[in-house]
Amino acid sequence: MPARLIDGKQTAAAYRERVKADVAAFTQKTGVTPHLAAVVVGENPASAVYVRNKQRACEQAGIGSSLHALPESASQADLLALVQDLNADPAVHGILVQLPLPGQIDERAVLDAVAPLKDVDCFHPENVGLLSQGRPRFAPCTPAGVMELLAAAEVPTASARAVVLGRSEIVGKPMAMLLLARGADATVTVCHSRTADLAAVCREADVLIAAIGRAKFLTADMVKPGAAVIDVGINRLPDSEGGGLAGDVDYDAVNEVAGALTPVPGGVGPMTVAVLLRNTLTAAELQTAGEPG
Numbered sequence: 001m002p003a004r005l006i007d008g009k010q011t012a013a014a015y016r017e018r019v020k021a022d023v024a025a026f027t028q029k030t031g032v033t034p035h036l037a038a039v040v041v042g043e044n045p046a047s048a049v050y051v052r053n054k055q056r057a058c059e060q061a062g063i064g065s066s067l068h069a070l071p072e073s074a075s076q077a078d079l080l081a082l083v084q085d086l087n088a089d090p091a092v093h094g095i096l097v098q099l100p101l102p103g104q105i106d107e108r109a110v111l112d113a114v115a116p117l118k119d120v121d122c123f124h125p126e127n128v129g130l131l132s133q134g135r136p137r138f139a140p141c142t143p144a145g146v147m148e149l150l151a152a153a154e155v156p157t158a159s160a161r162a163v164v165l166g167r168s169e170i171v172g173k174p175m176a177m178l179l180l181a182r183g184a185d186a187t188v189t190v191c192h193s194r195t196a197d198l199a200a201v202c203r204e205a206d207v208l209i210a211a212i213g214r215a216k217f218l219t220a221d222m223v224k225p226g227a228a229v230i231d232v233g234i235n236r237l238p239d240s241e242g243g244g245l246a247g248d249v250d251y252d253a254v255n256e257v258a259g260a261l262t263p264v265p266g267g268v269g270p271m272t273v274a275v276l277l278r279n280t281l282t283a284a285e286l287q288t289a290g291e292p293g
C-alpha cells in the first residue's frame with residue numbers, strides 16, 4: 001500500500017499566497033516594500049538554482065530582492081564588509097548569505113556578522129537562543145517548512161515519537177527544537193552518523209525527519225509501517241546515476257512502508273522558500289515598527 005503523498009508544492013503555494021496578501025497589506029499601510037538581499041560567493045551551481053528560485057518567489061510575493069555576488073576568491077574581509085553595508089542599509093530588511101561558502105572563509109564568523117533583526121535564516125546565536133527558549137523571532141526556514149507540511153498532512157505530533165536523523169545547525173538541531181516546543185509536544189530523538197543501532201532508533205518513529213545529507217540513506221528497514229517520513233535531502237546525483245535531485249530517502253522502497261511521505265523535488269524545498277518569504281516580511285515589520293535596532 002503506497003504512502004500518502006505529502007505535496008510540498010501545493011502547501012508552499014497556499015502558504016505563499018497568504019504571505020503575498022500580508023505583504024500587500026503591510027506595504028499599503030507603511031509604504032515600505034520588504035526587501036531580501038541574497039549574498040553569493042563563487043559559482044556553486046546548486047546555489048544559483050536556489051537563489052533564482054528565491055528571487056522569483058520574492059517577486060511573486062511583492063518582496064523586493066537583490067543579488068550581491070562576490071568572486072570565489074573573495075576574502076573574508078570583503079564578505080564581512082558587504083554584510084556590514086547590508087546591515088546598515090535601511091532599505092534592506094532580510095539578509096541571506098547563501099551557503100556553502102568557499103574554504104578560505106569562516107562561515108560562522110560571517111553568519112554571526114548578520115544583524116540579528118535581518119537574519120531571515122535564523123542562524124545568528126541570538127535568534128537560535130530565542131528559538132531554544134520557545135520565543136522565536138524568526139522561524140528556521142527548513143524546519144518550519146517541515147512543521148507546515150506535517151500540519152497540512154494532518155500528521156499529529158503531540159505525544160508522537162519523532163526521530164530527527166541528522167544534527168546540523170541548519171536543519172537537525174532547530175528541527176528538534178520545533179518538534180519539542182509547546183504546541184507541537186512531540187517526544188524527540190535526534191540521531192546521527194555516530195548513533196548505534198541507527199535503524200532500530202529510526203524504526204521507533206511515528207514521525208521520521210531525514211536530514212542527514214546522504215542520497216537514499218533512509219531505507220525501508222529503517223521505517224515503522226505507517227510512519228510519516230519527511231525527506232529534507234537535496235542531493236545532486238552524479239551523471240552516472242542519471243543526475244538530478246535525490247532525497248535522503250530511498251523513495252520507492254520507503255513508499256511501500258511509510259503511511260505518508262514527501263517527494264524530492266516537490267516536498268520540503270518549496271516550503272524552505274515559502275518560509276523565507278514570511279521571515280523577510282517579519283524582518284521588515286520589526287524594522288519598520290521602529291523596533292530597537
Ligand SMILES: Nc1nc(=O)c2c([nH]1)NC[C@@H]1CN(c3ccc(C(=O)N[C@@H](CCC(=O)O)C(=O)O)cc3)C=[N+]21
Pocket residue numbers: 047049050053096097098099100121141234245264265266267268269270272273
Ligand atoms: N543561507 C542559506 N540558507 C538556505 O536556506 C540555504 C542555503 N544557504 N544554501 C542552500 C540550501 C538549500 N536550500 C534550498 C532552497 C530551495 C530548494 C528548492 O526549491 N528545491 C526544489 C527543487 C529545486 C531544483 O529544481 O533543484 C524542490 O525540492 O522541489 C532546495 C534547497 C536552501 N538553502
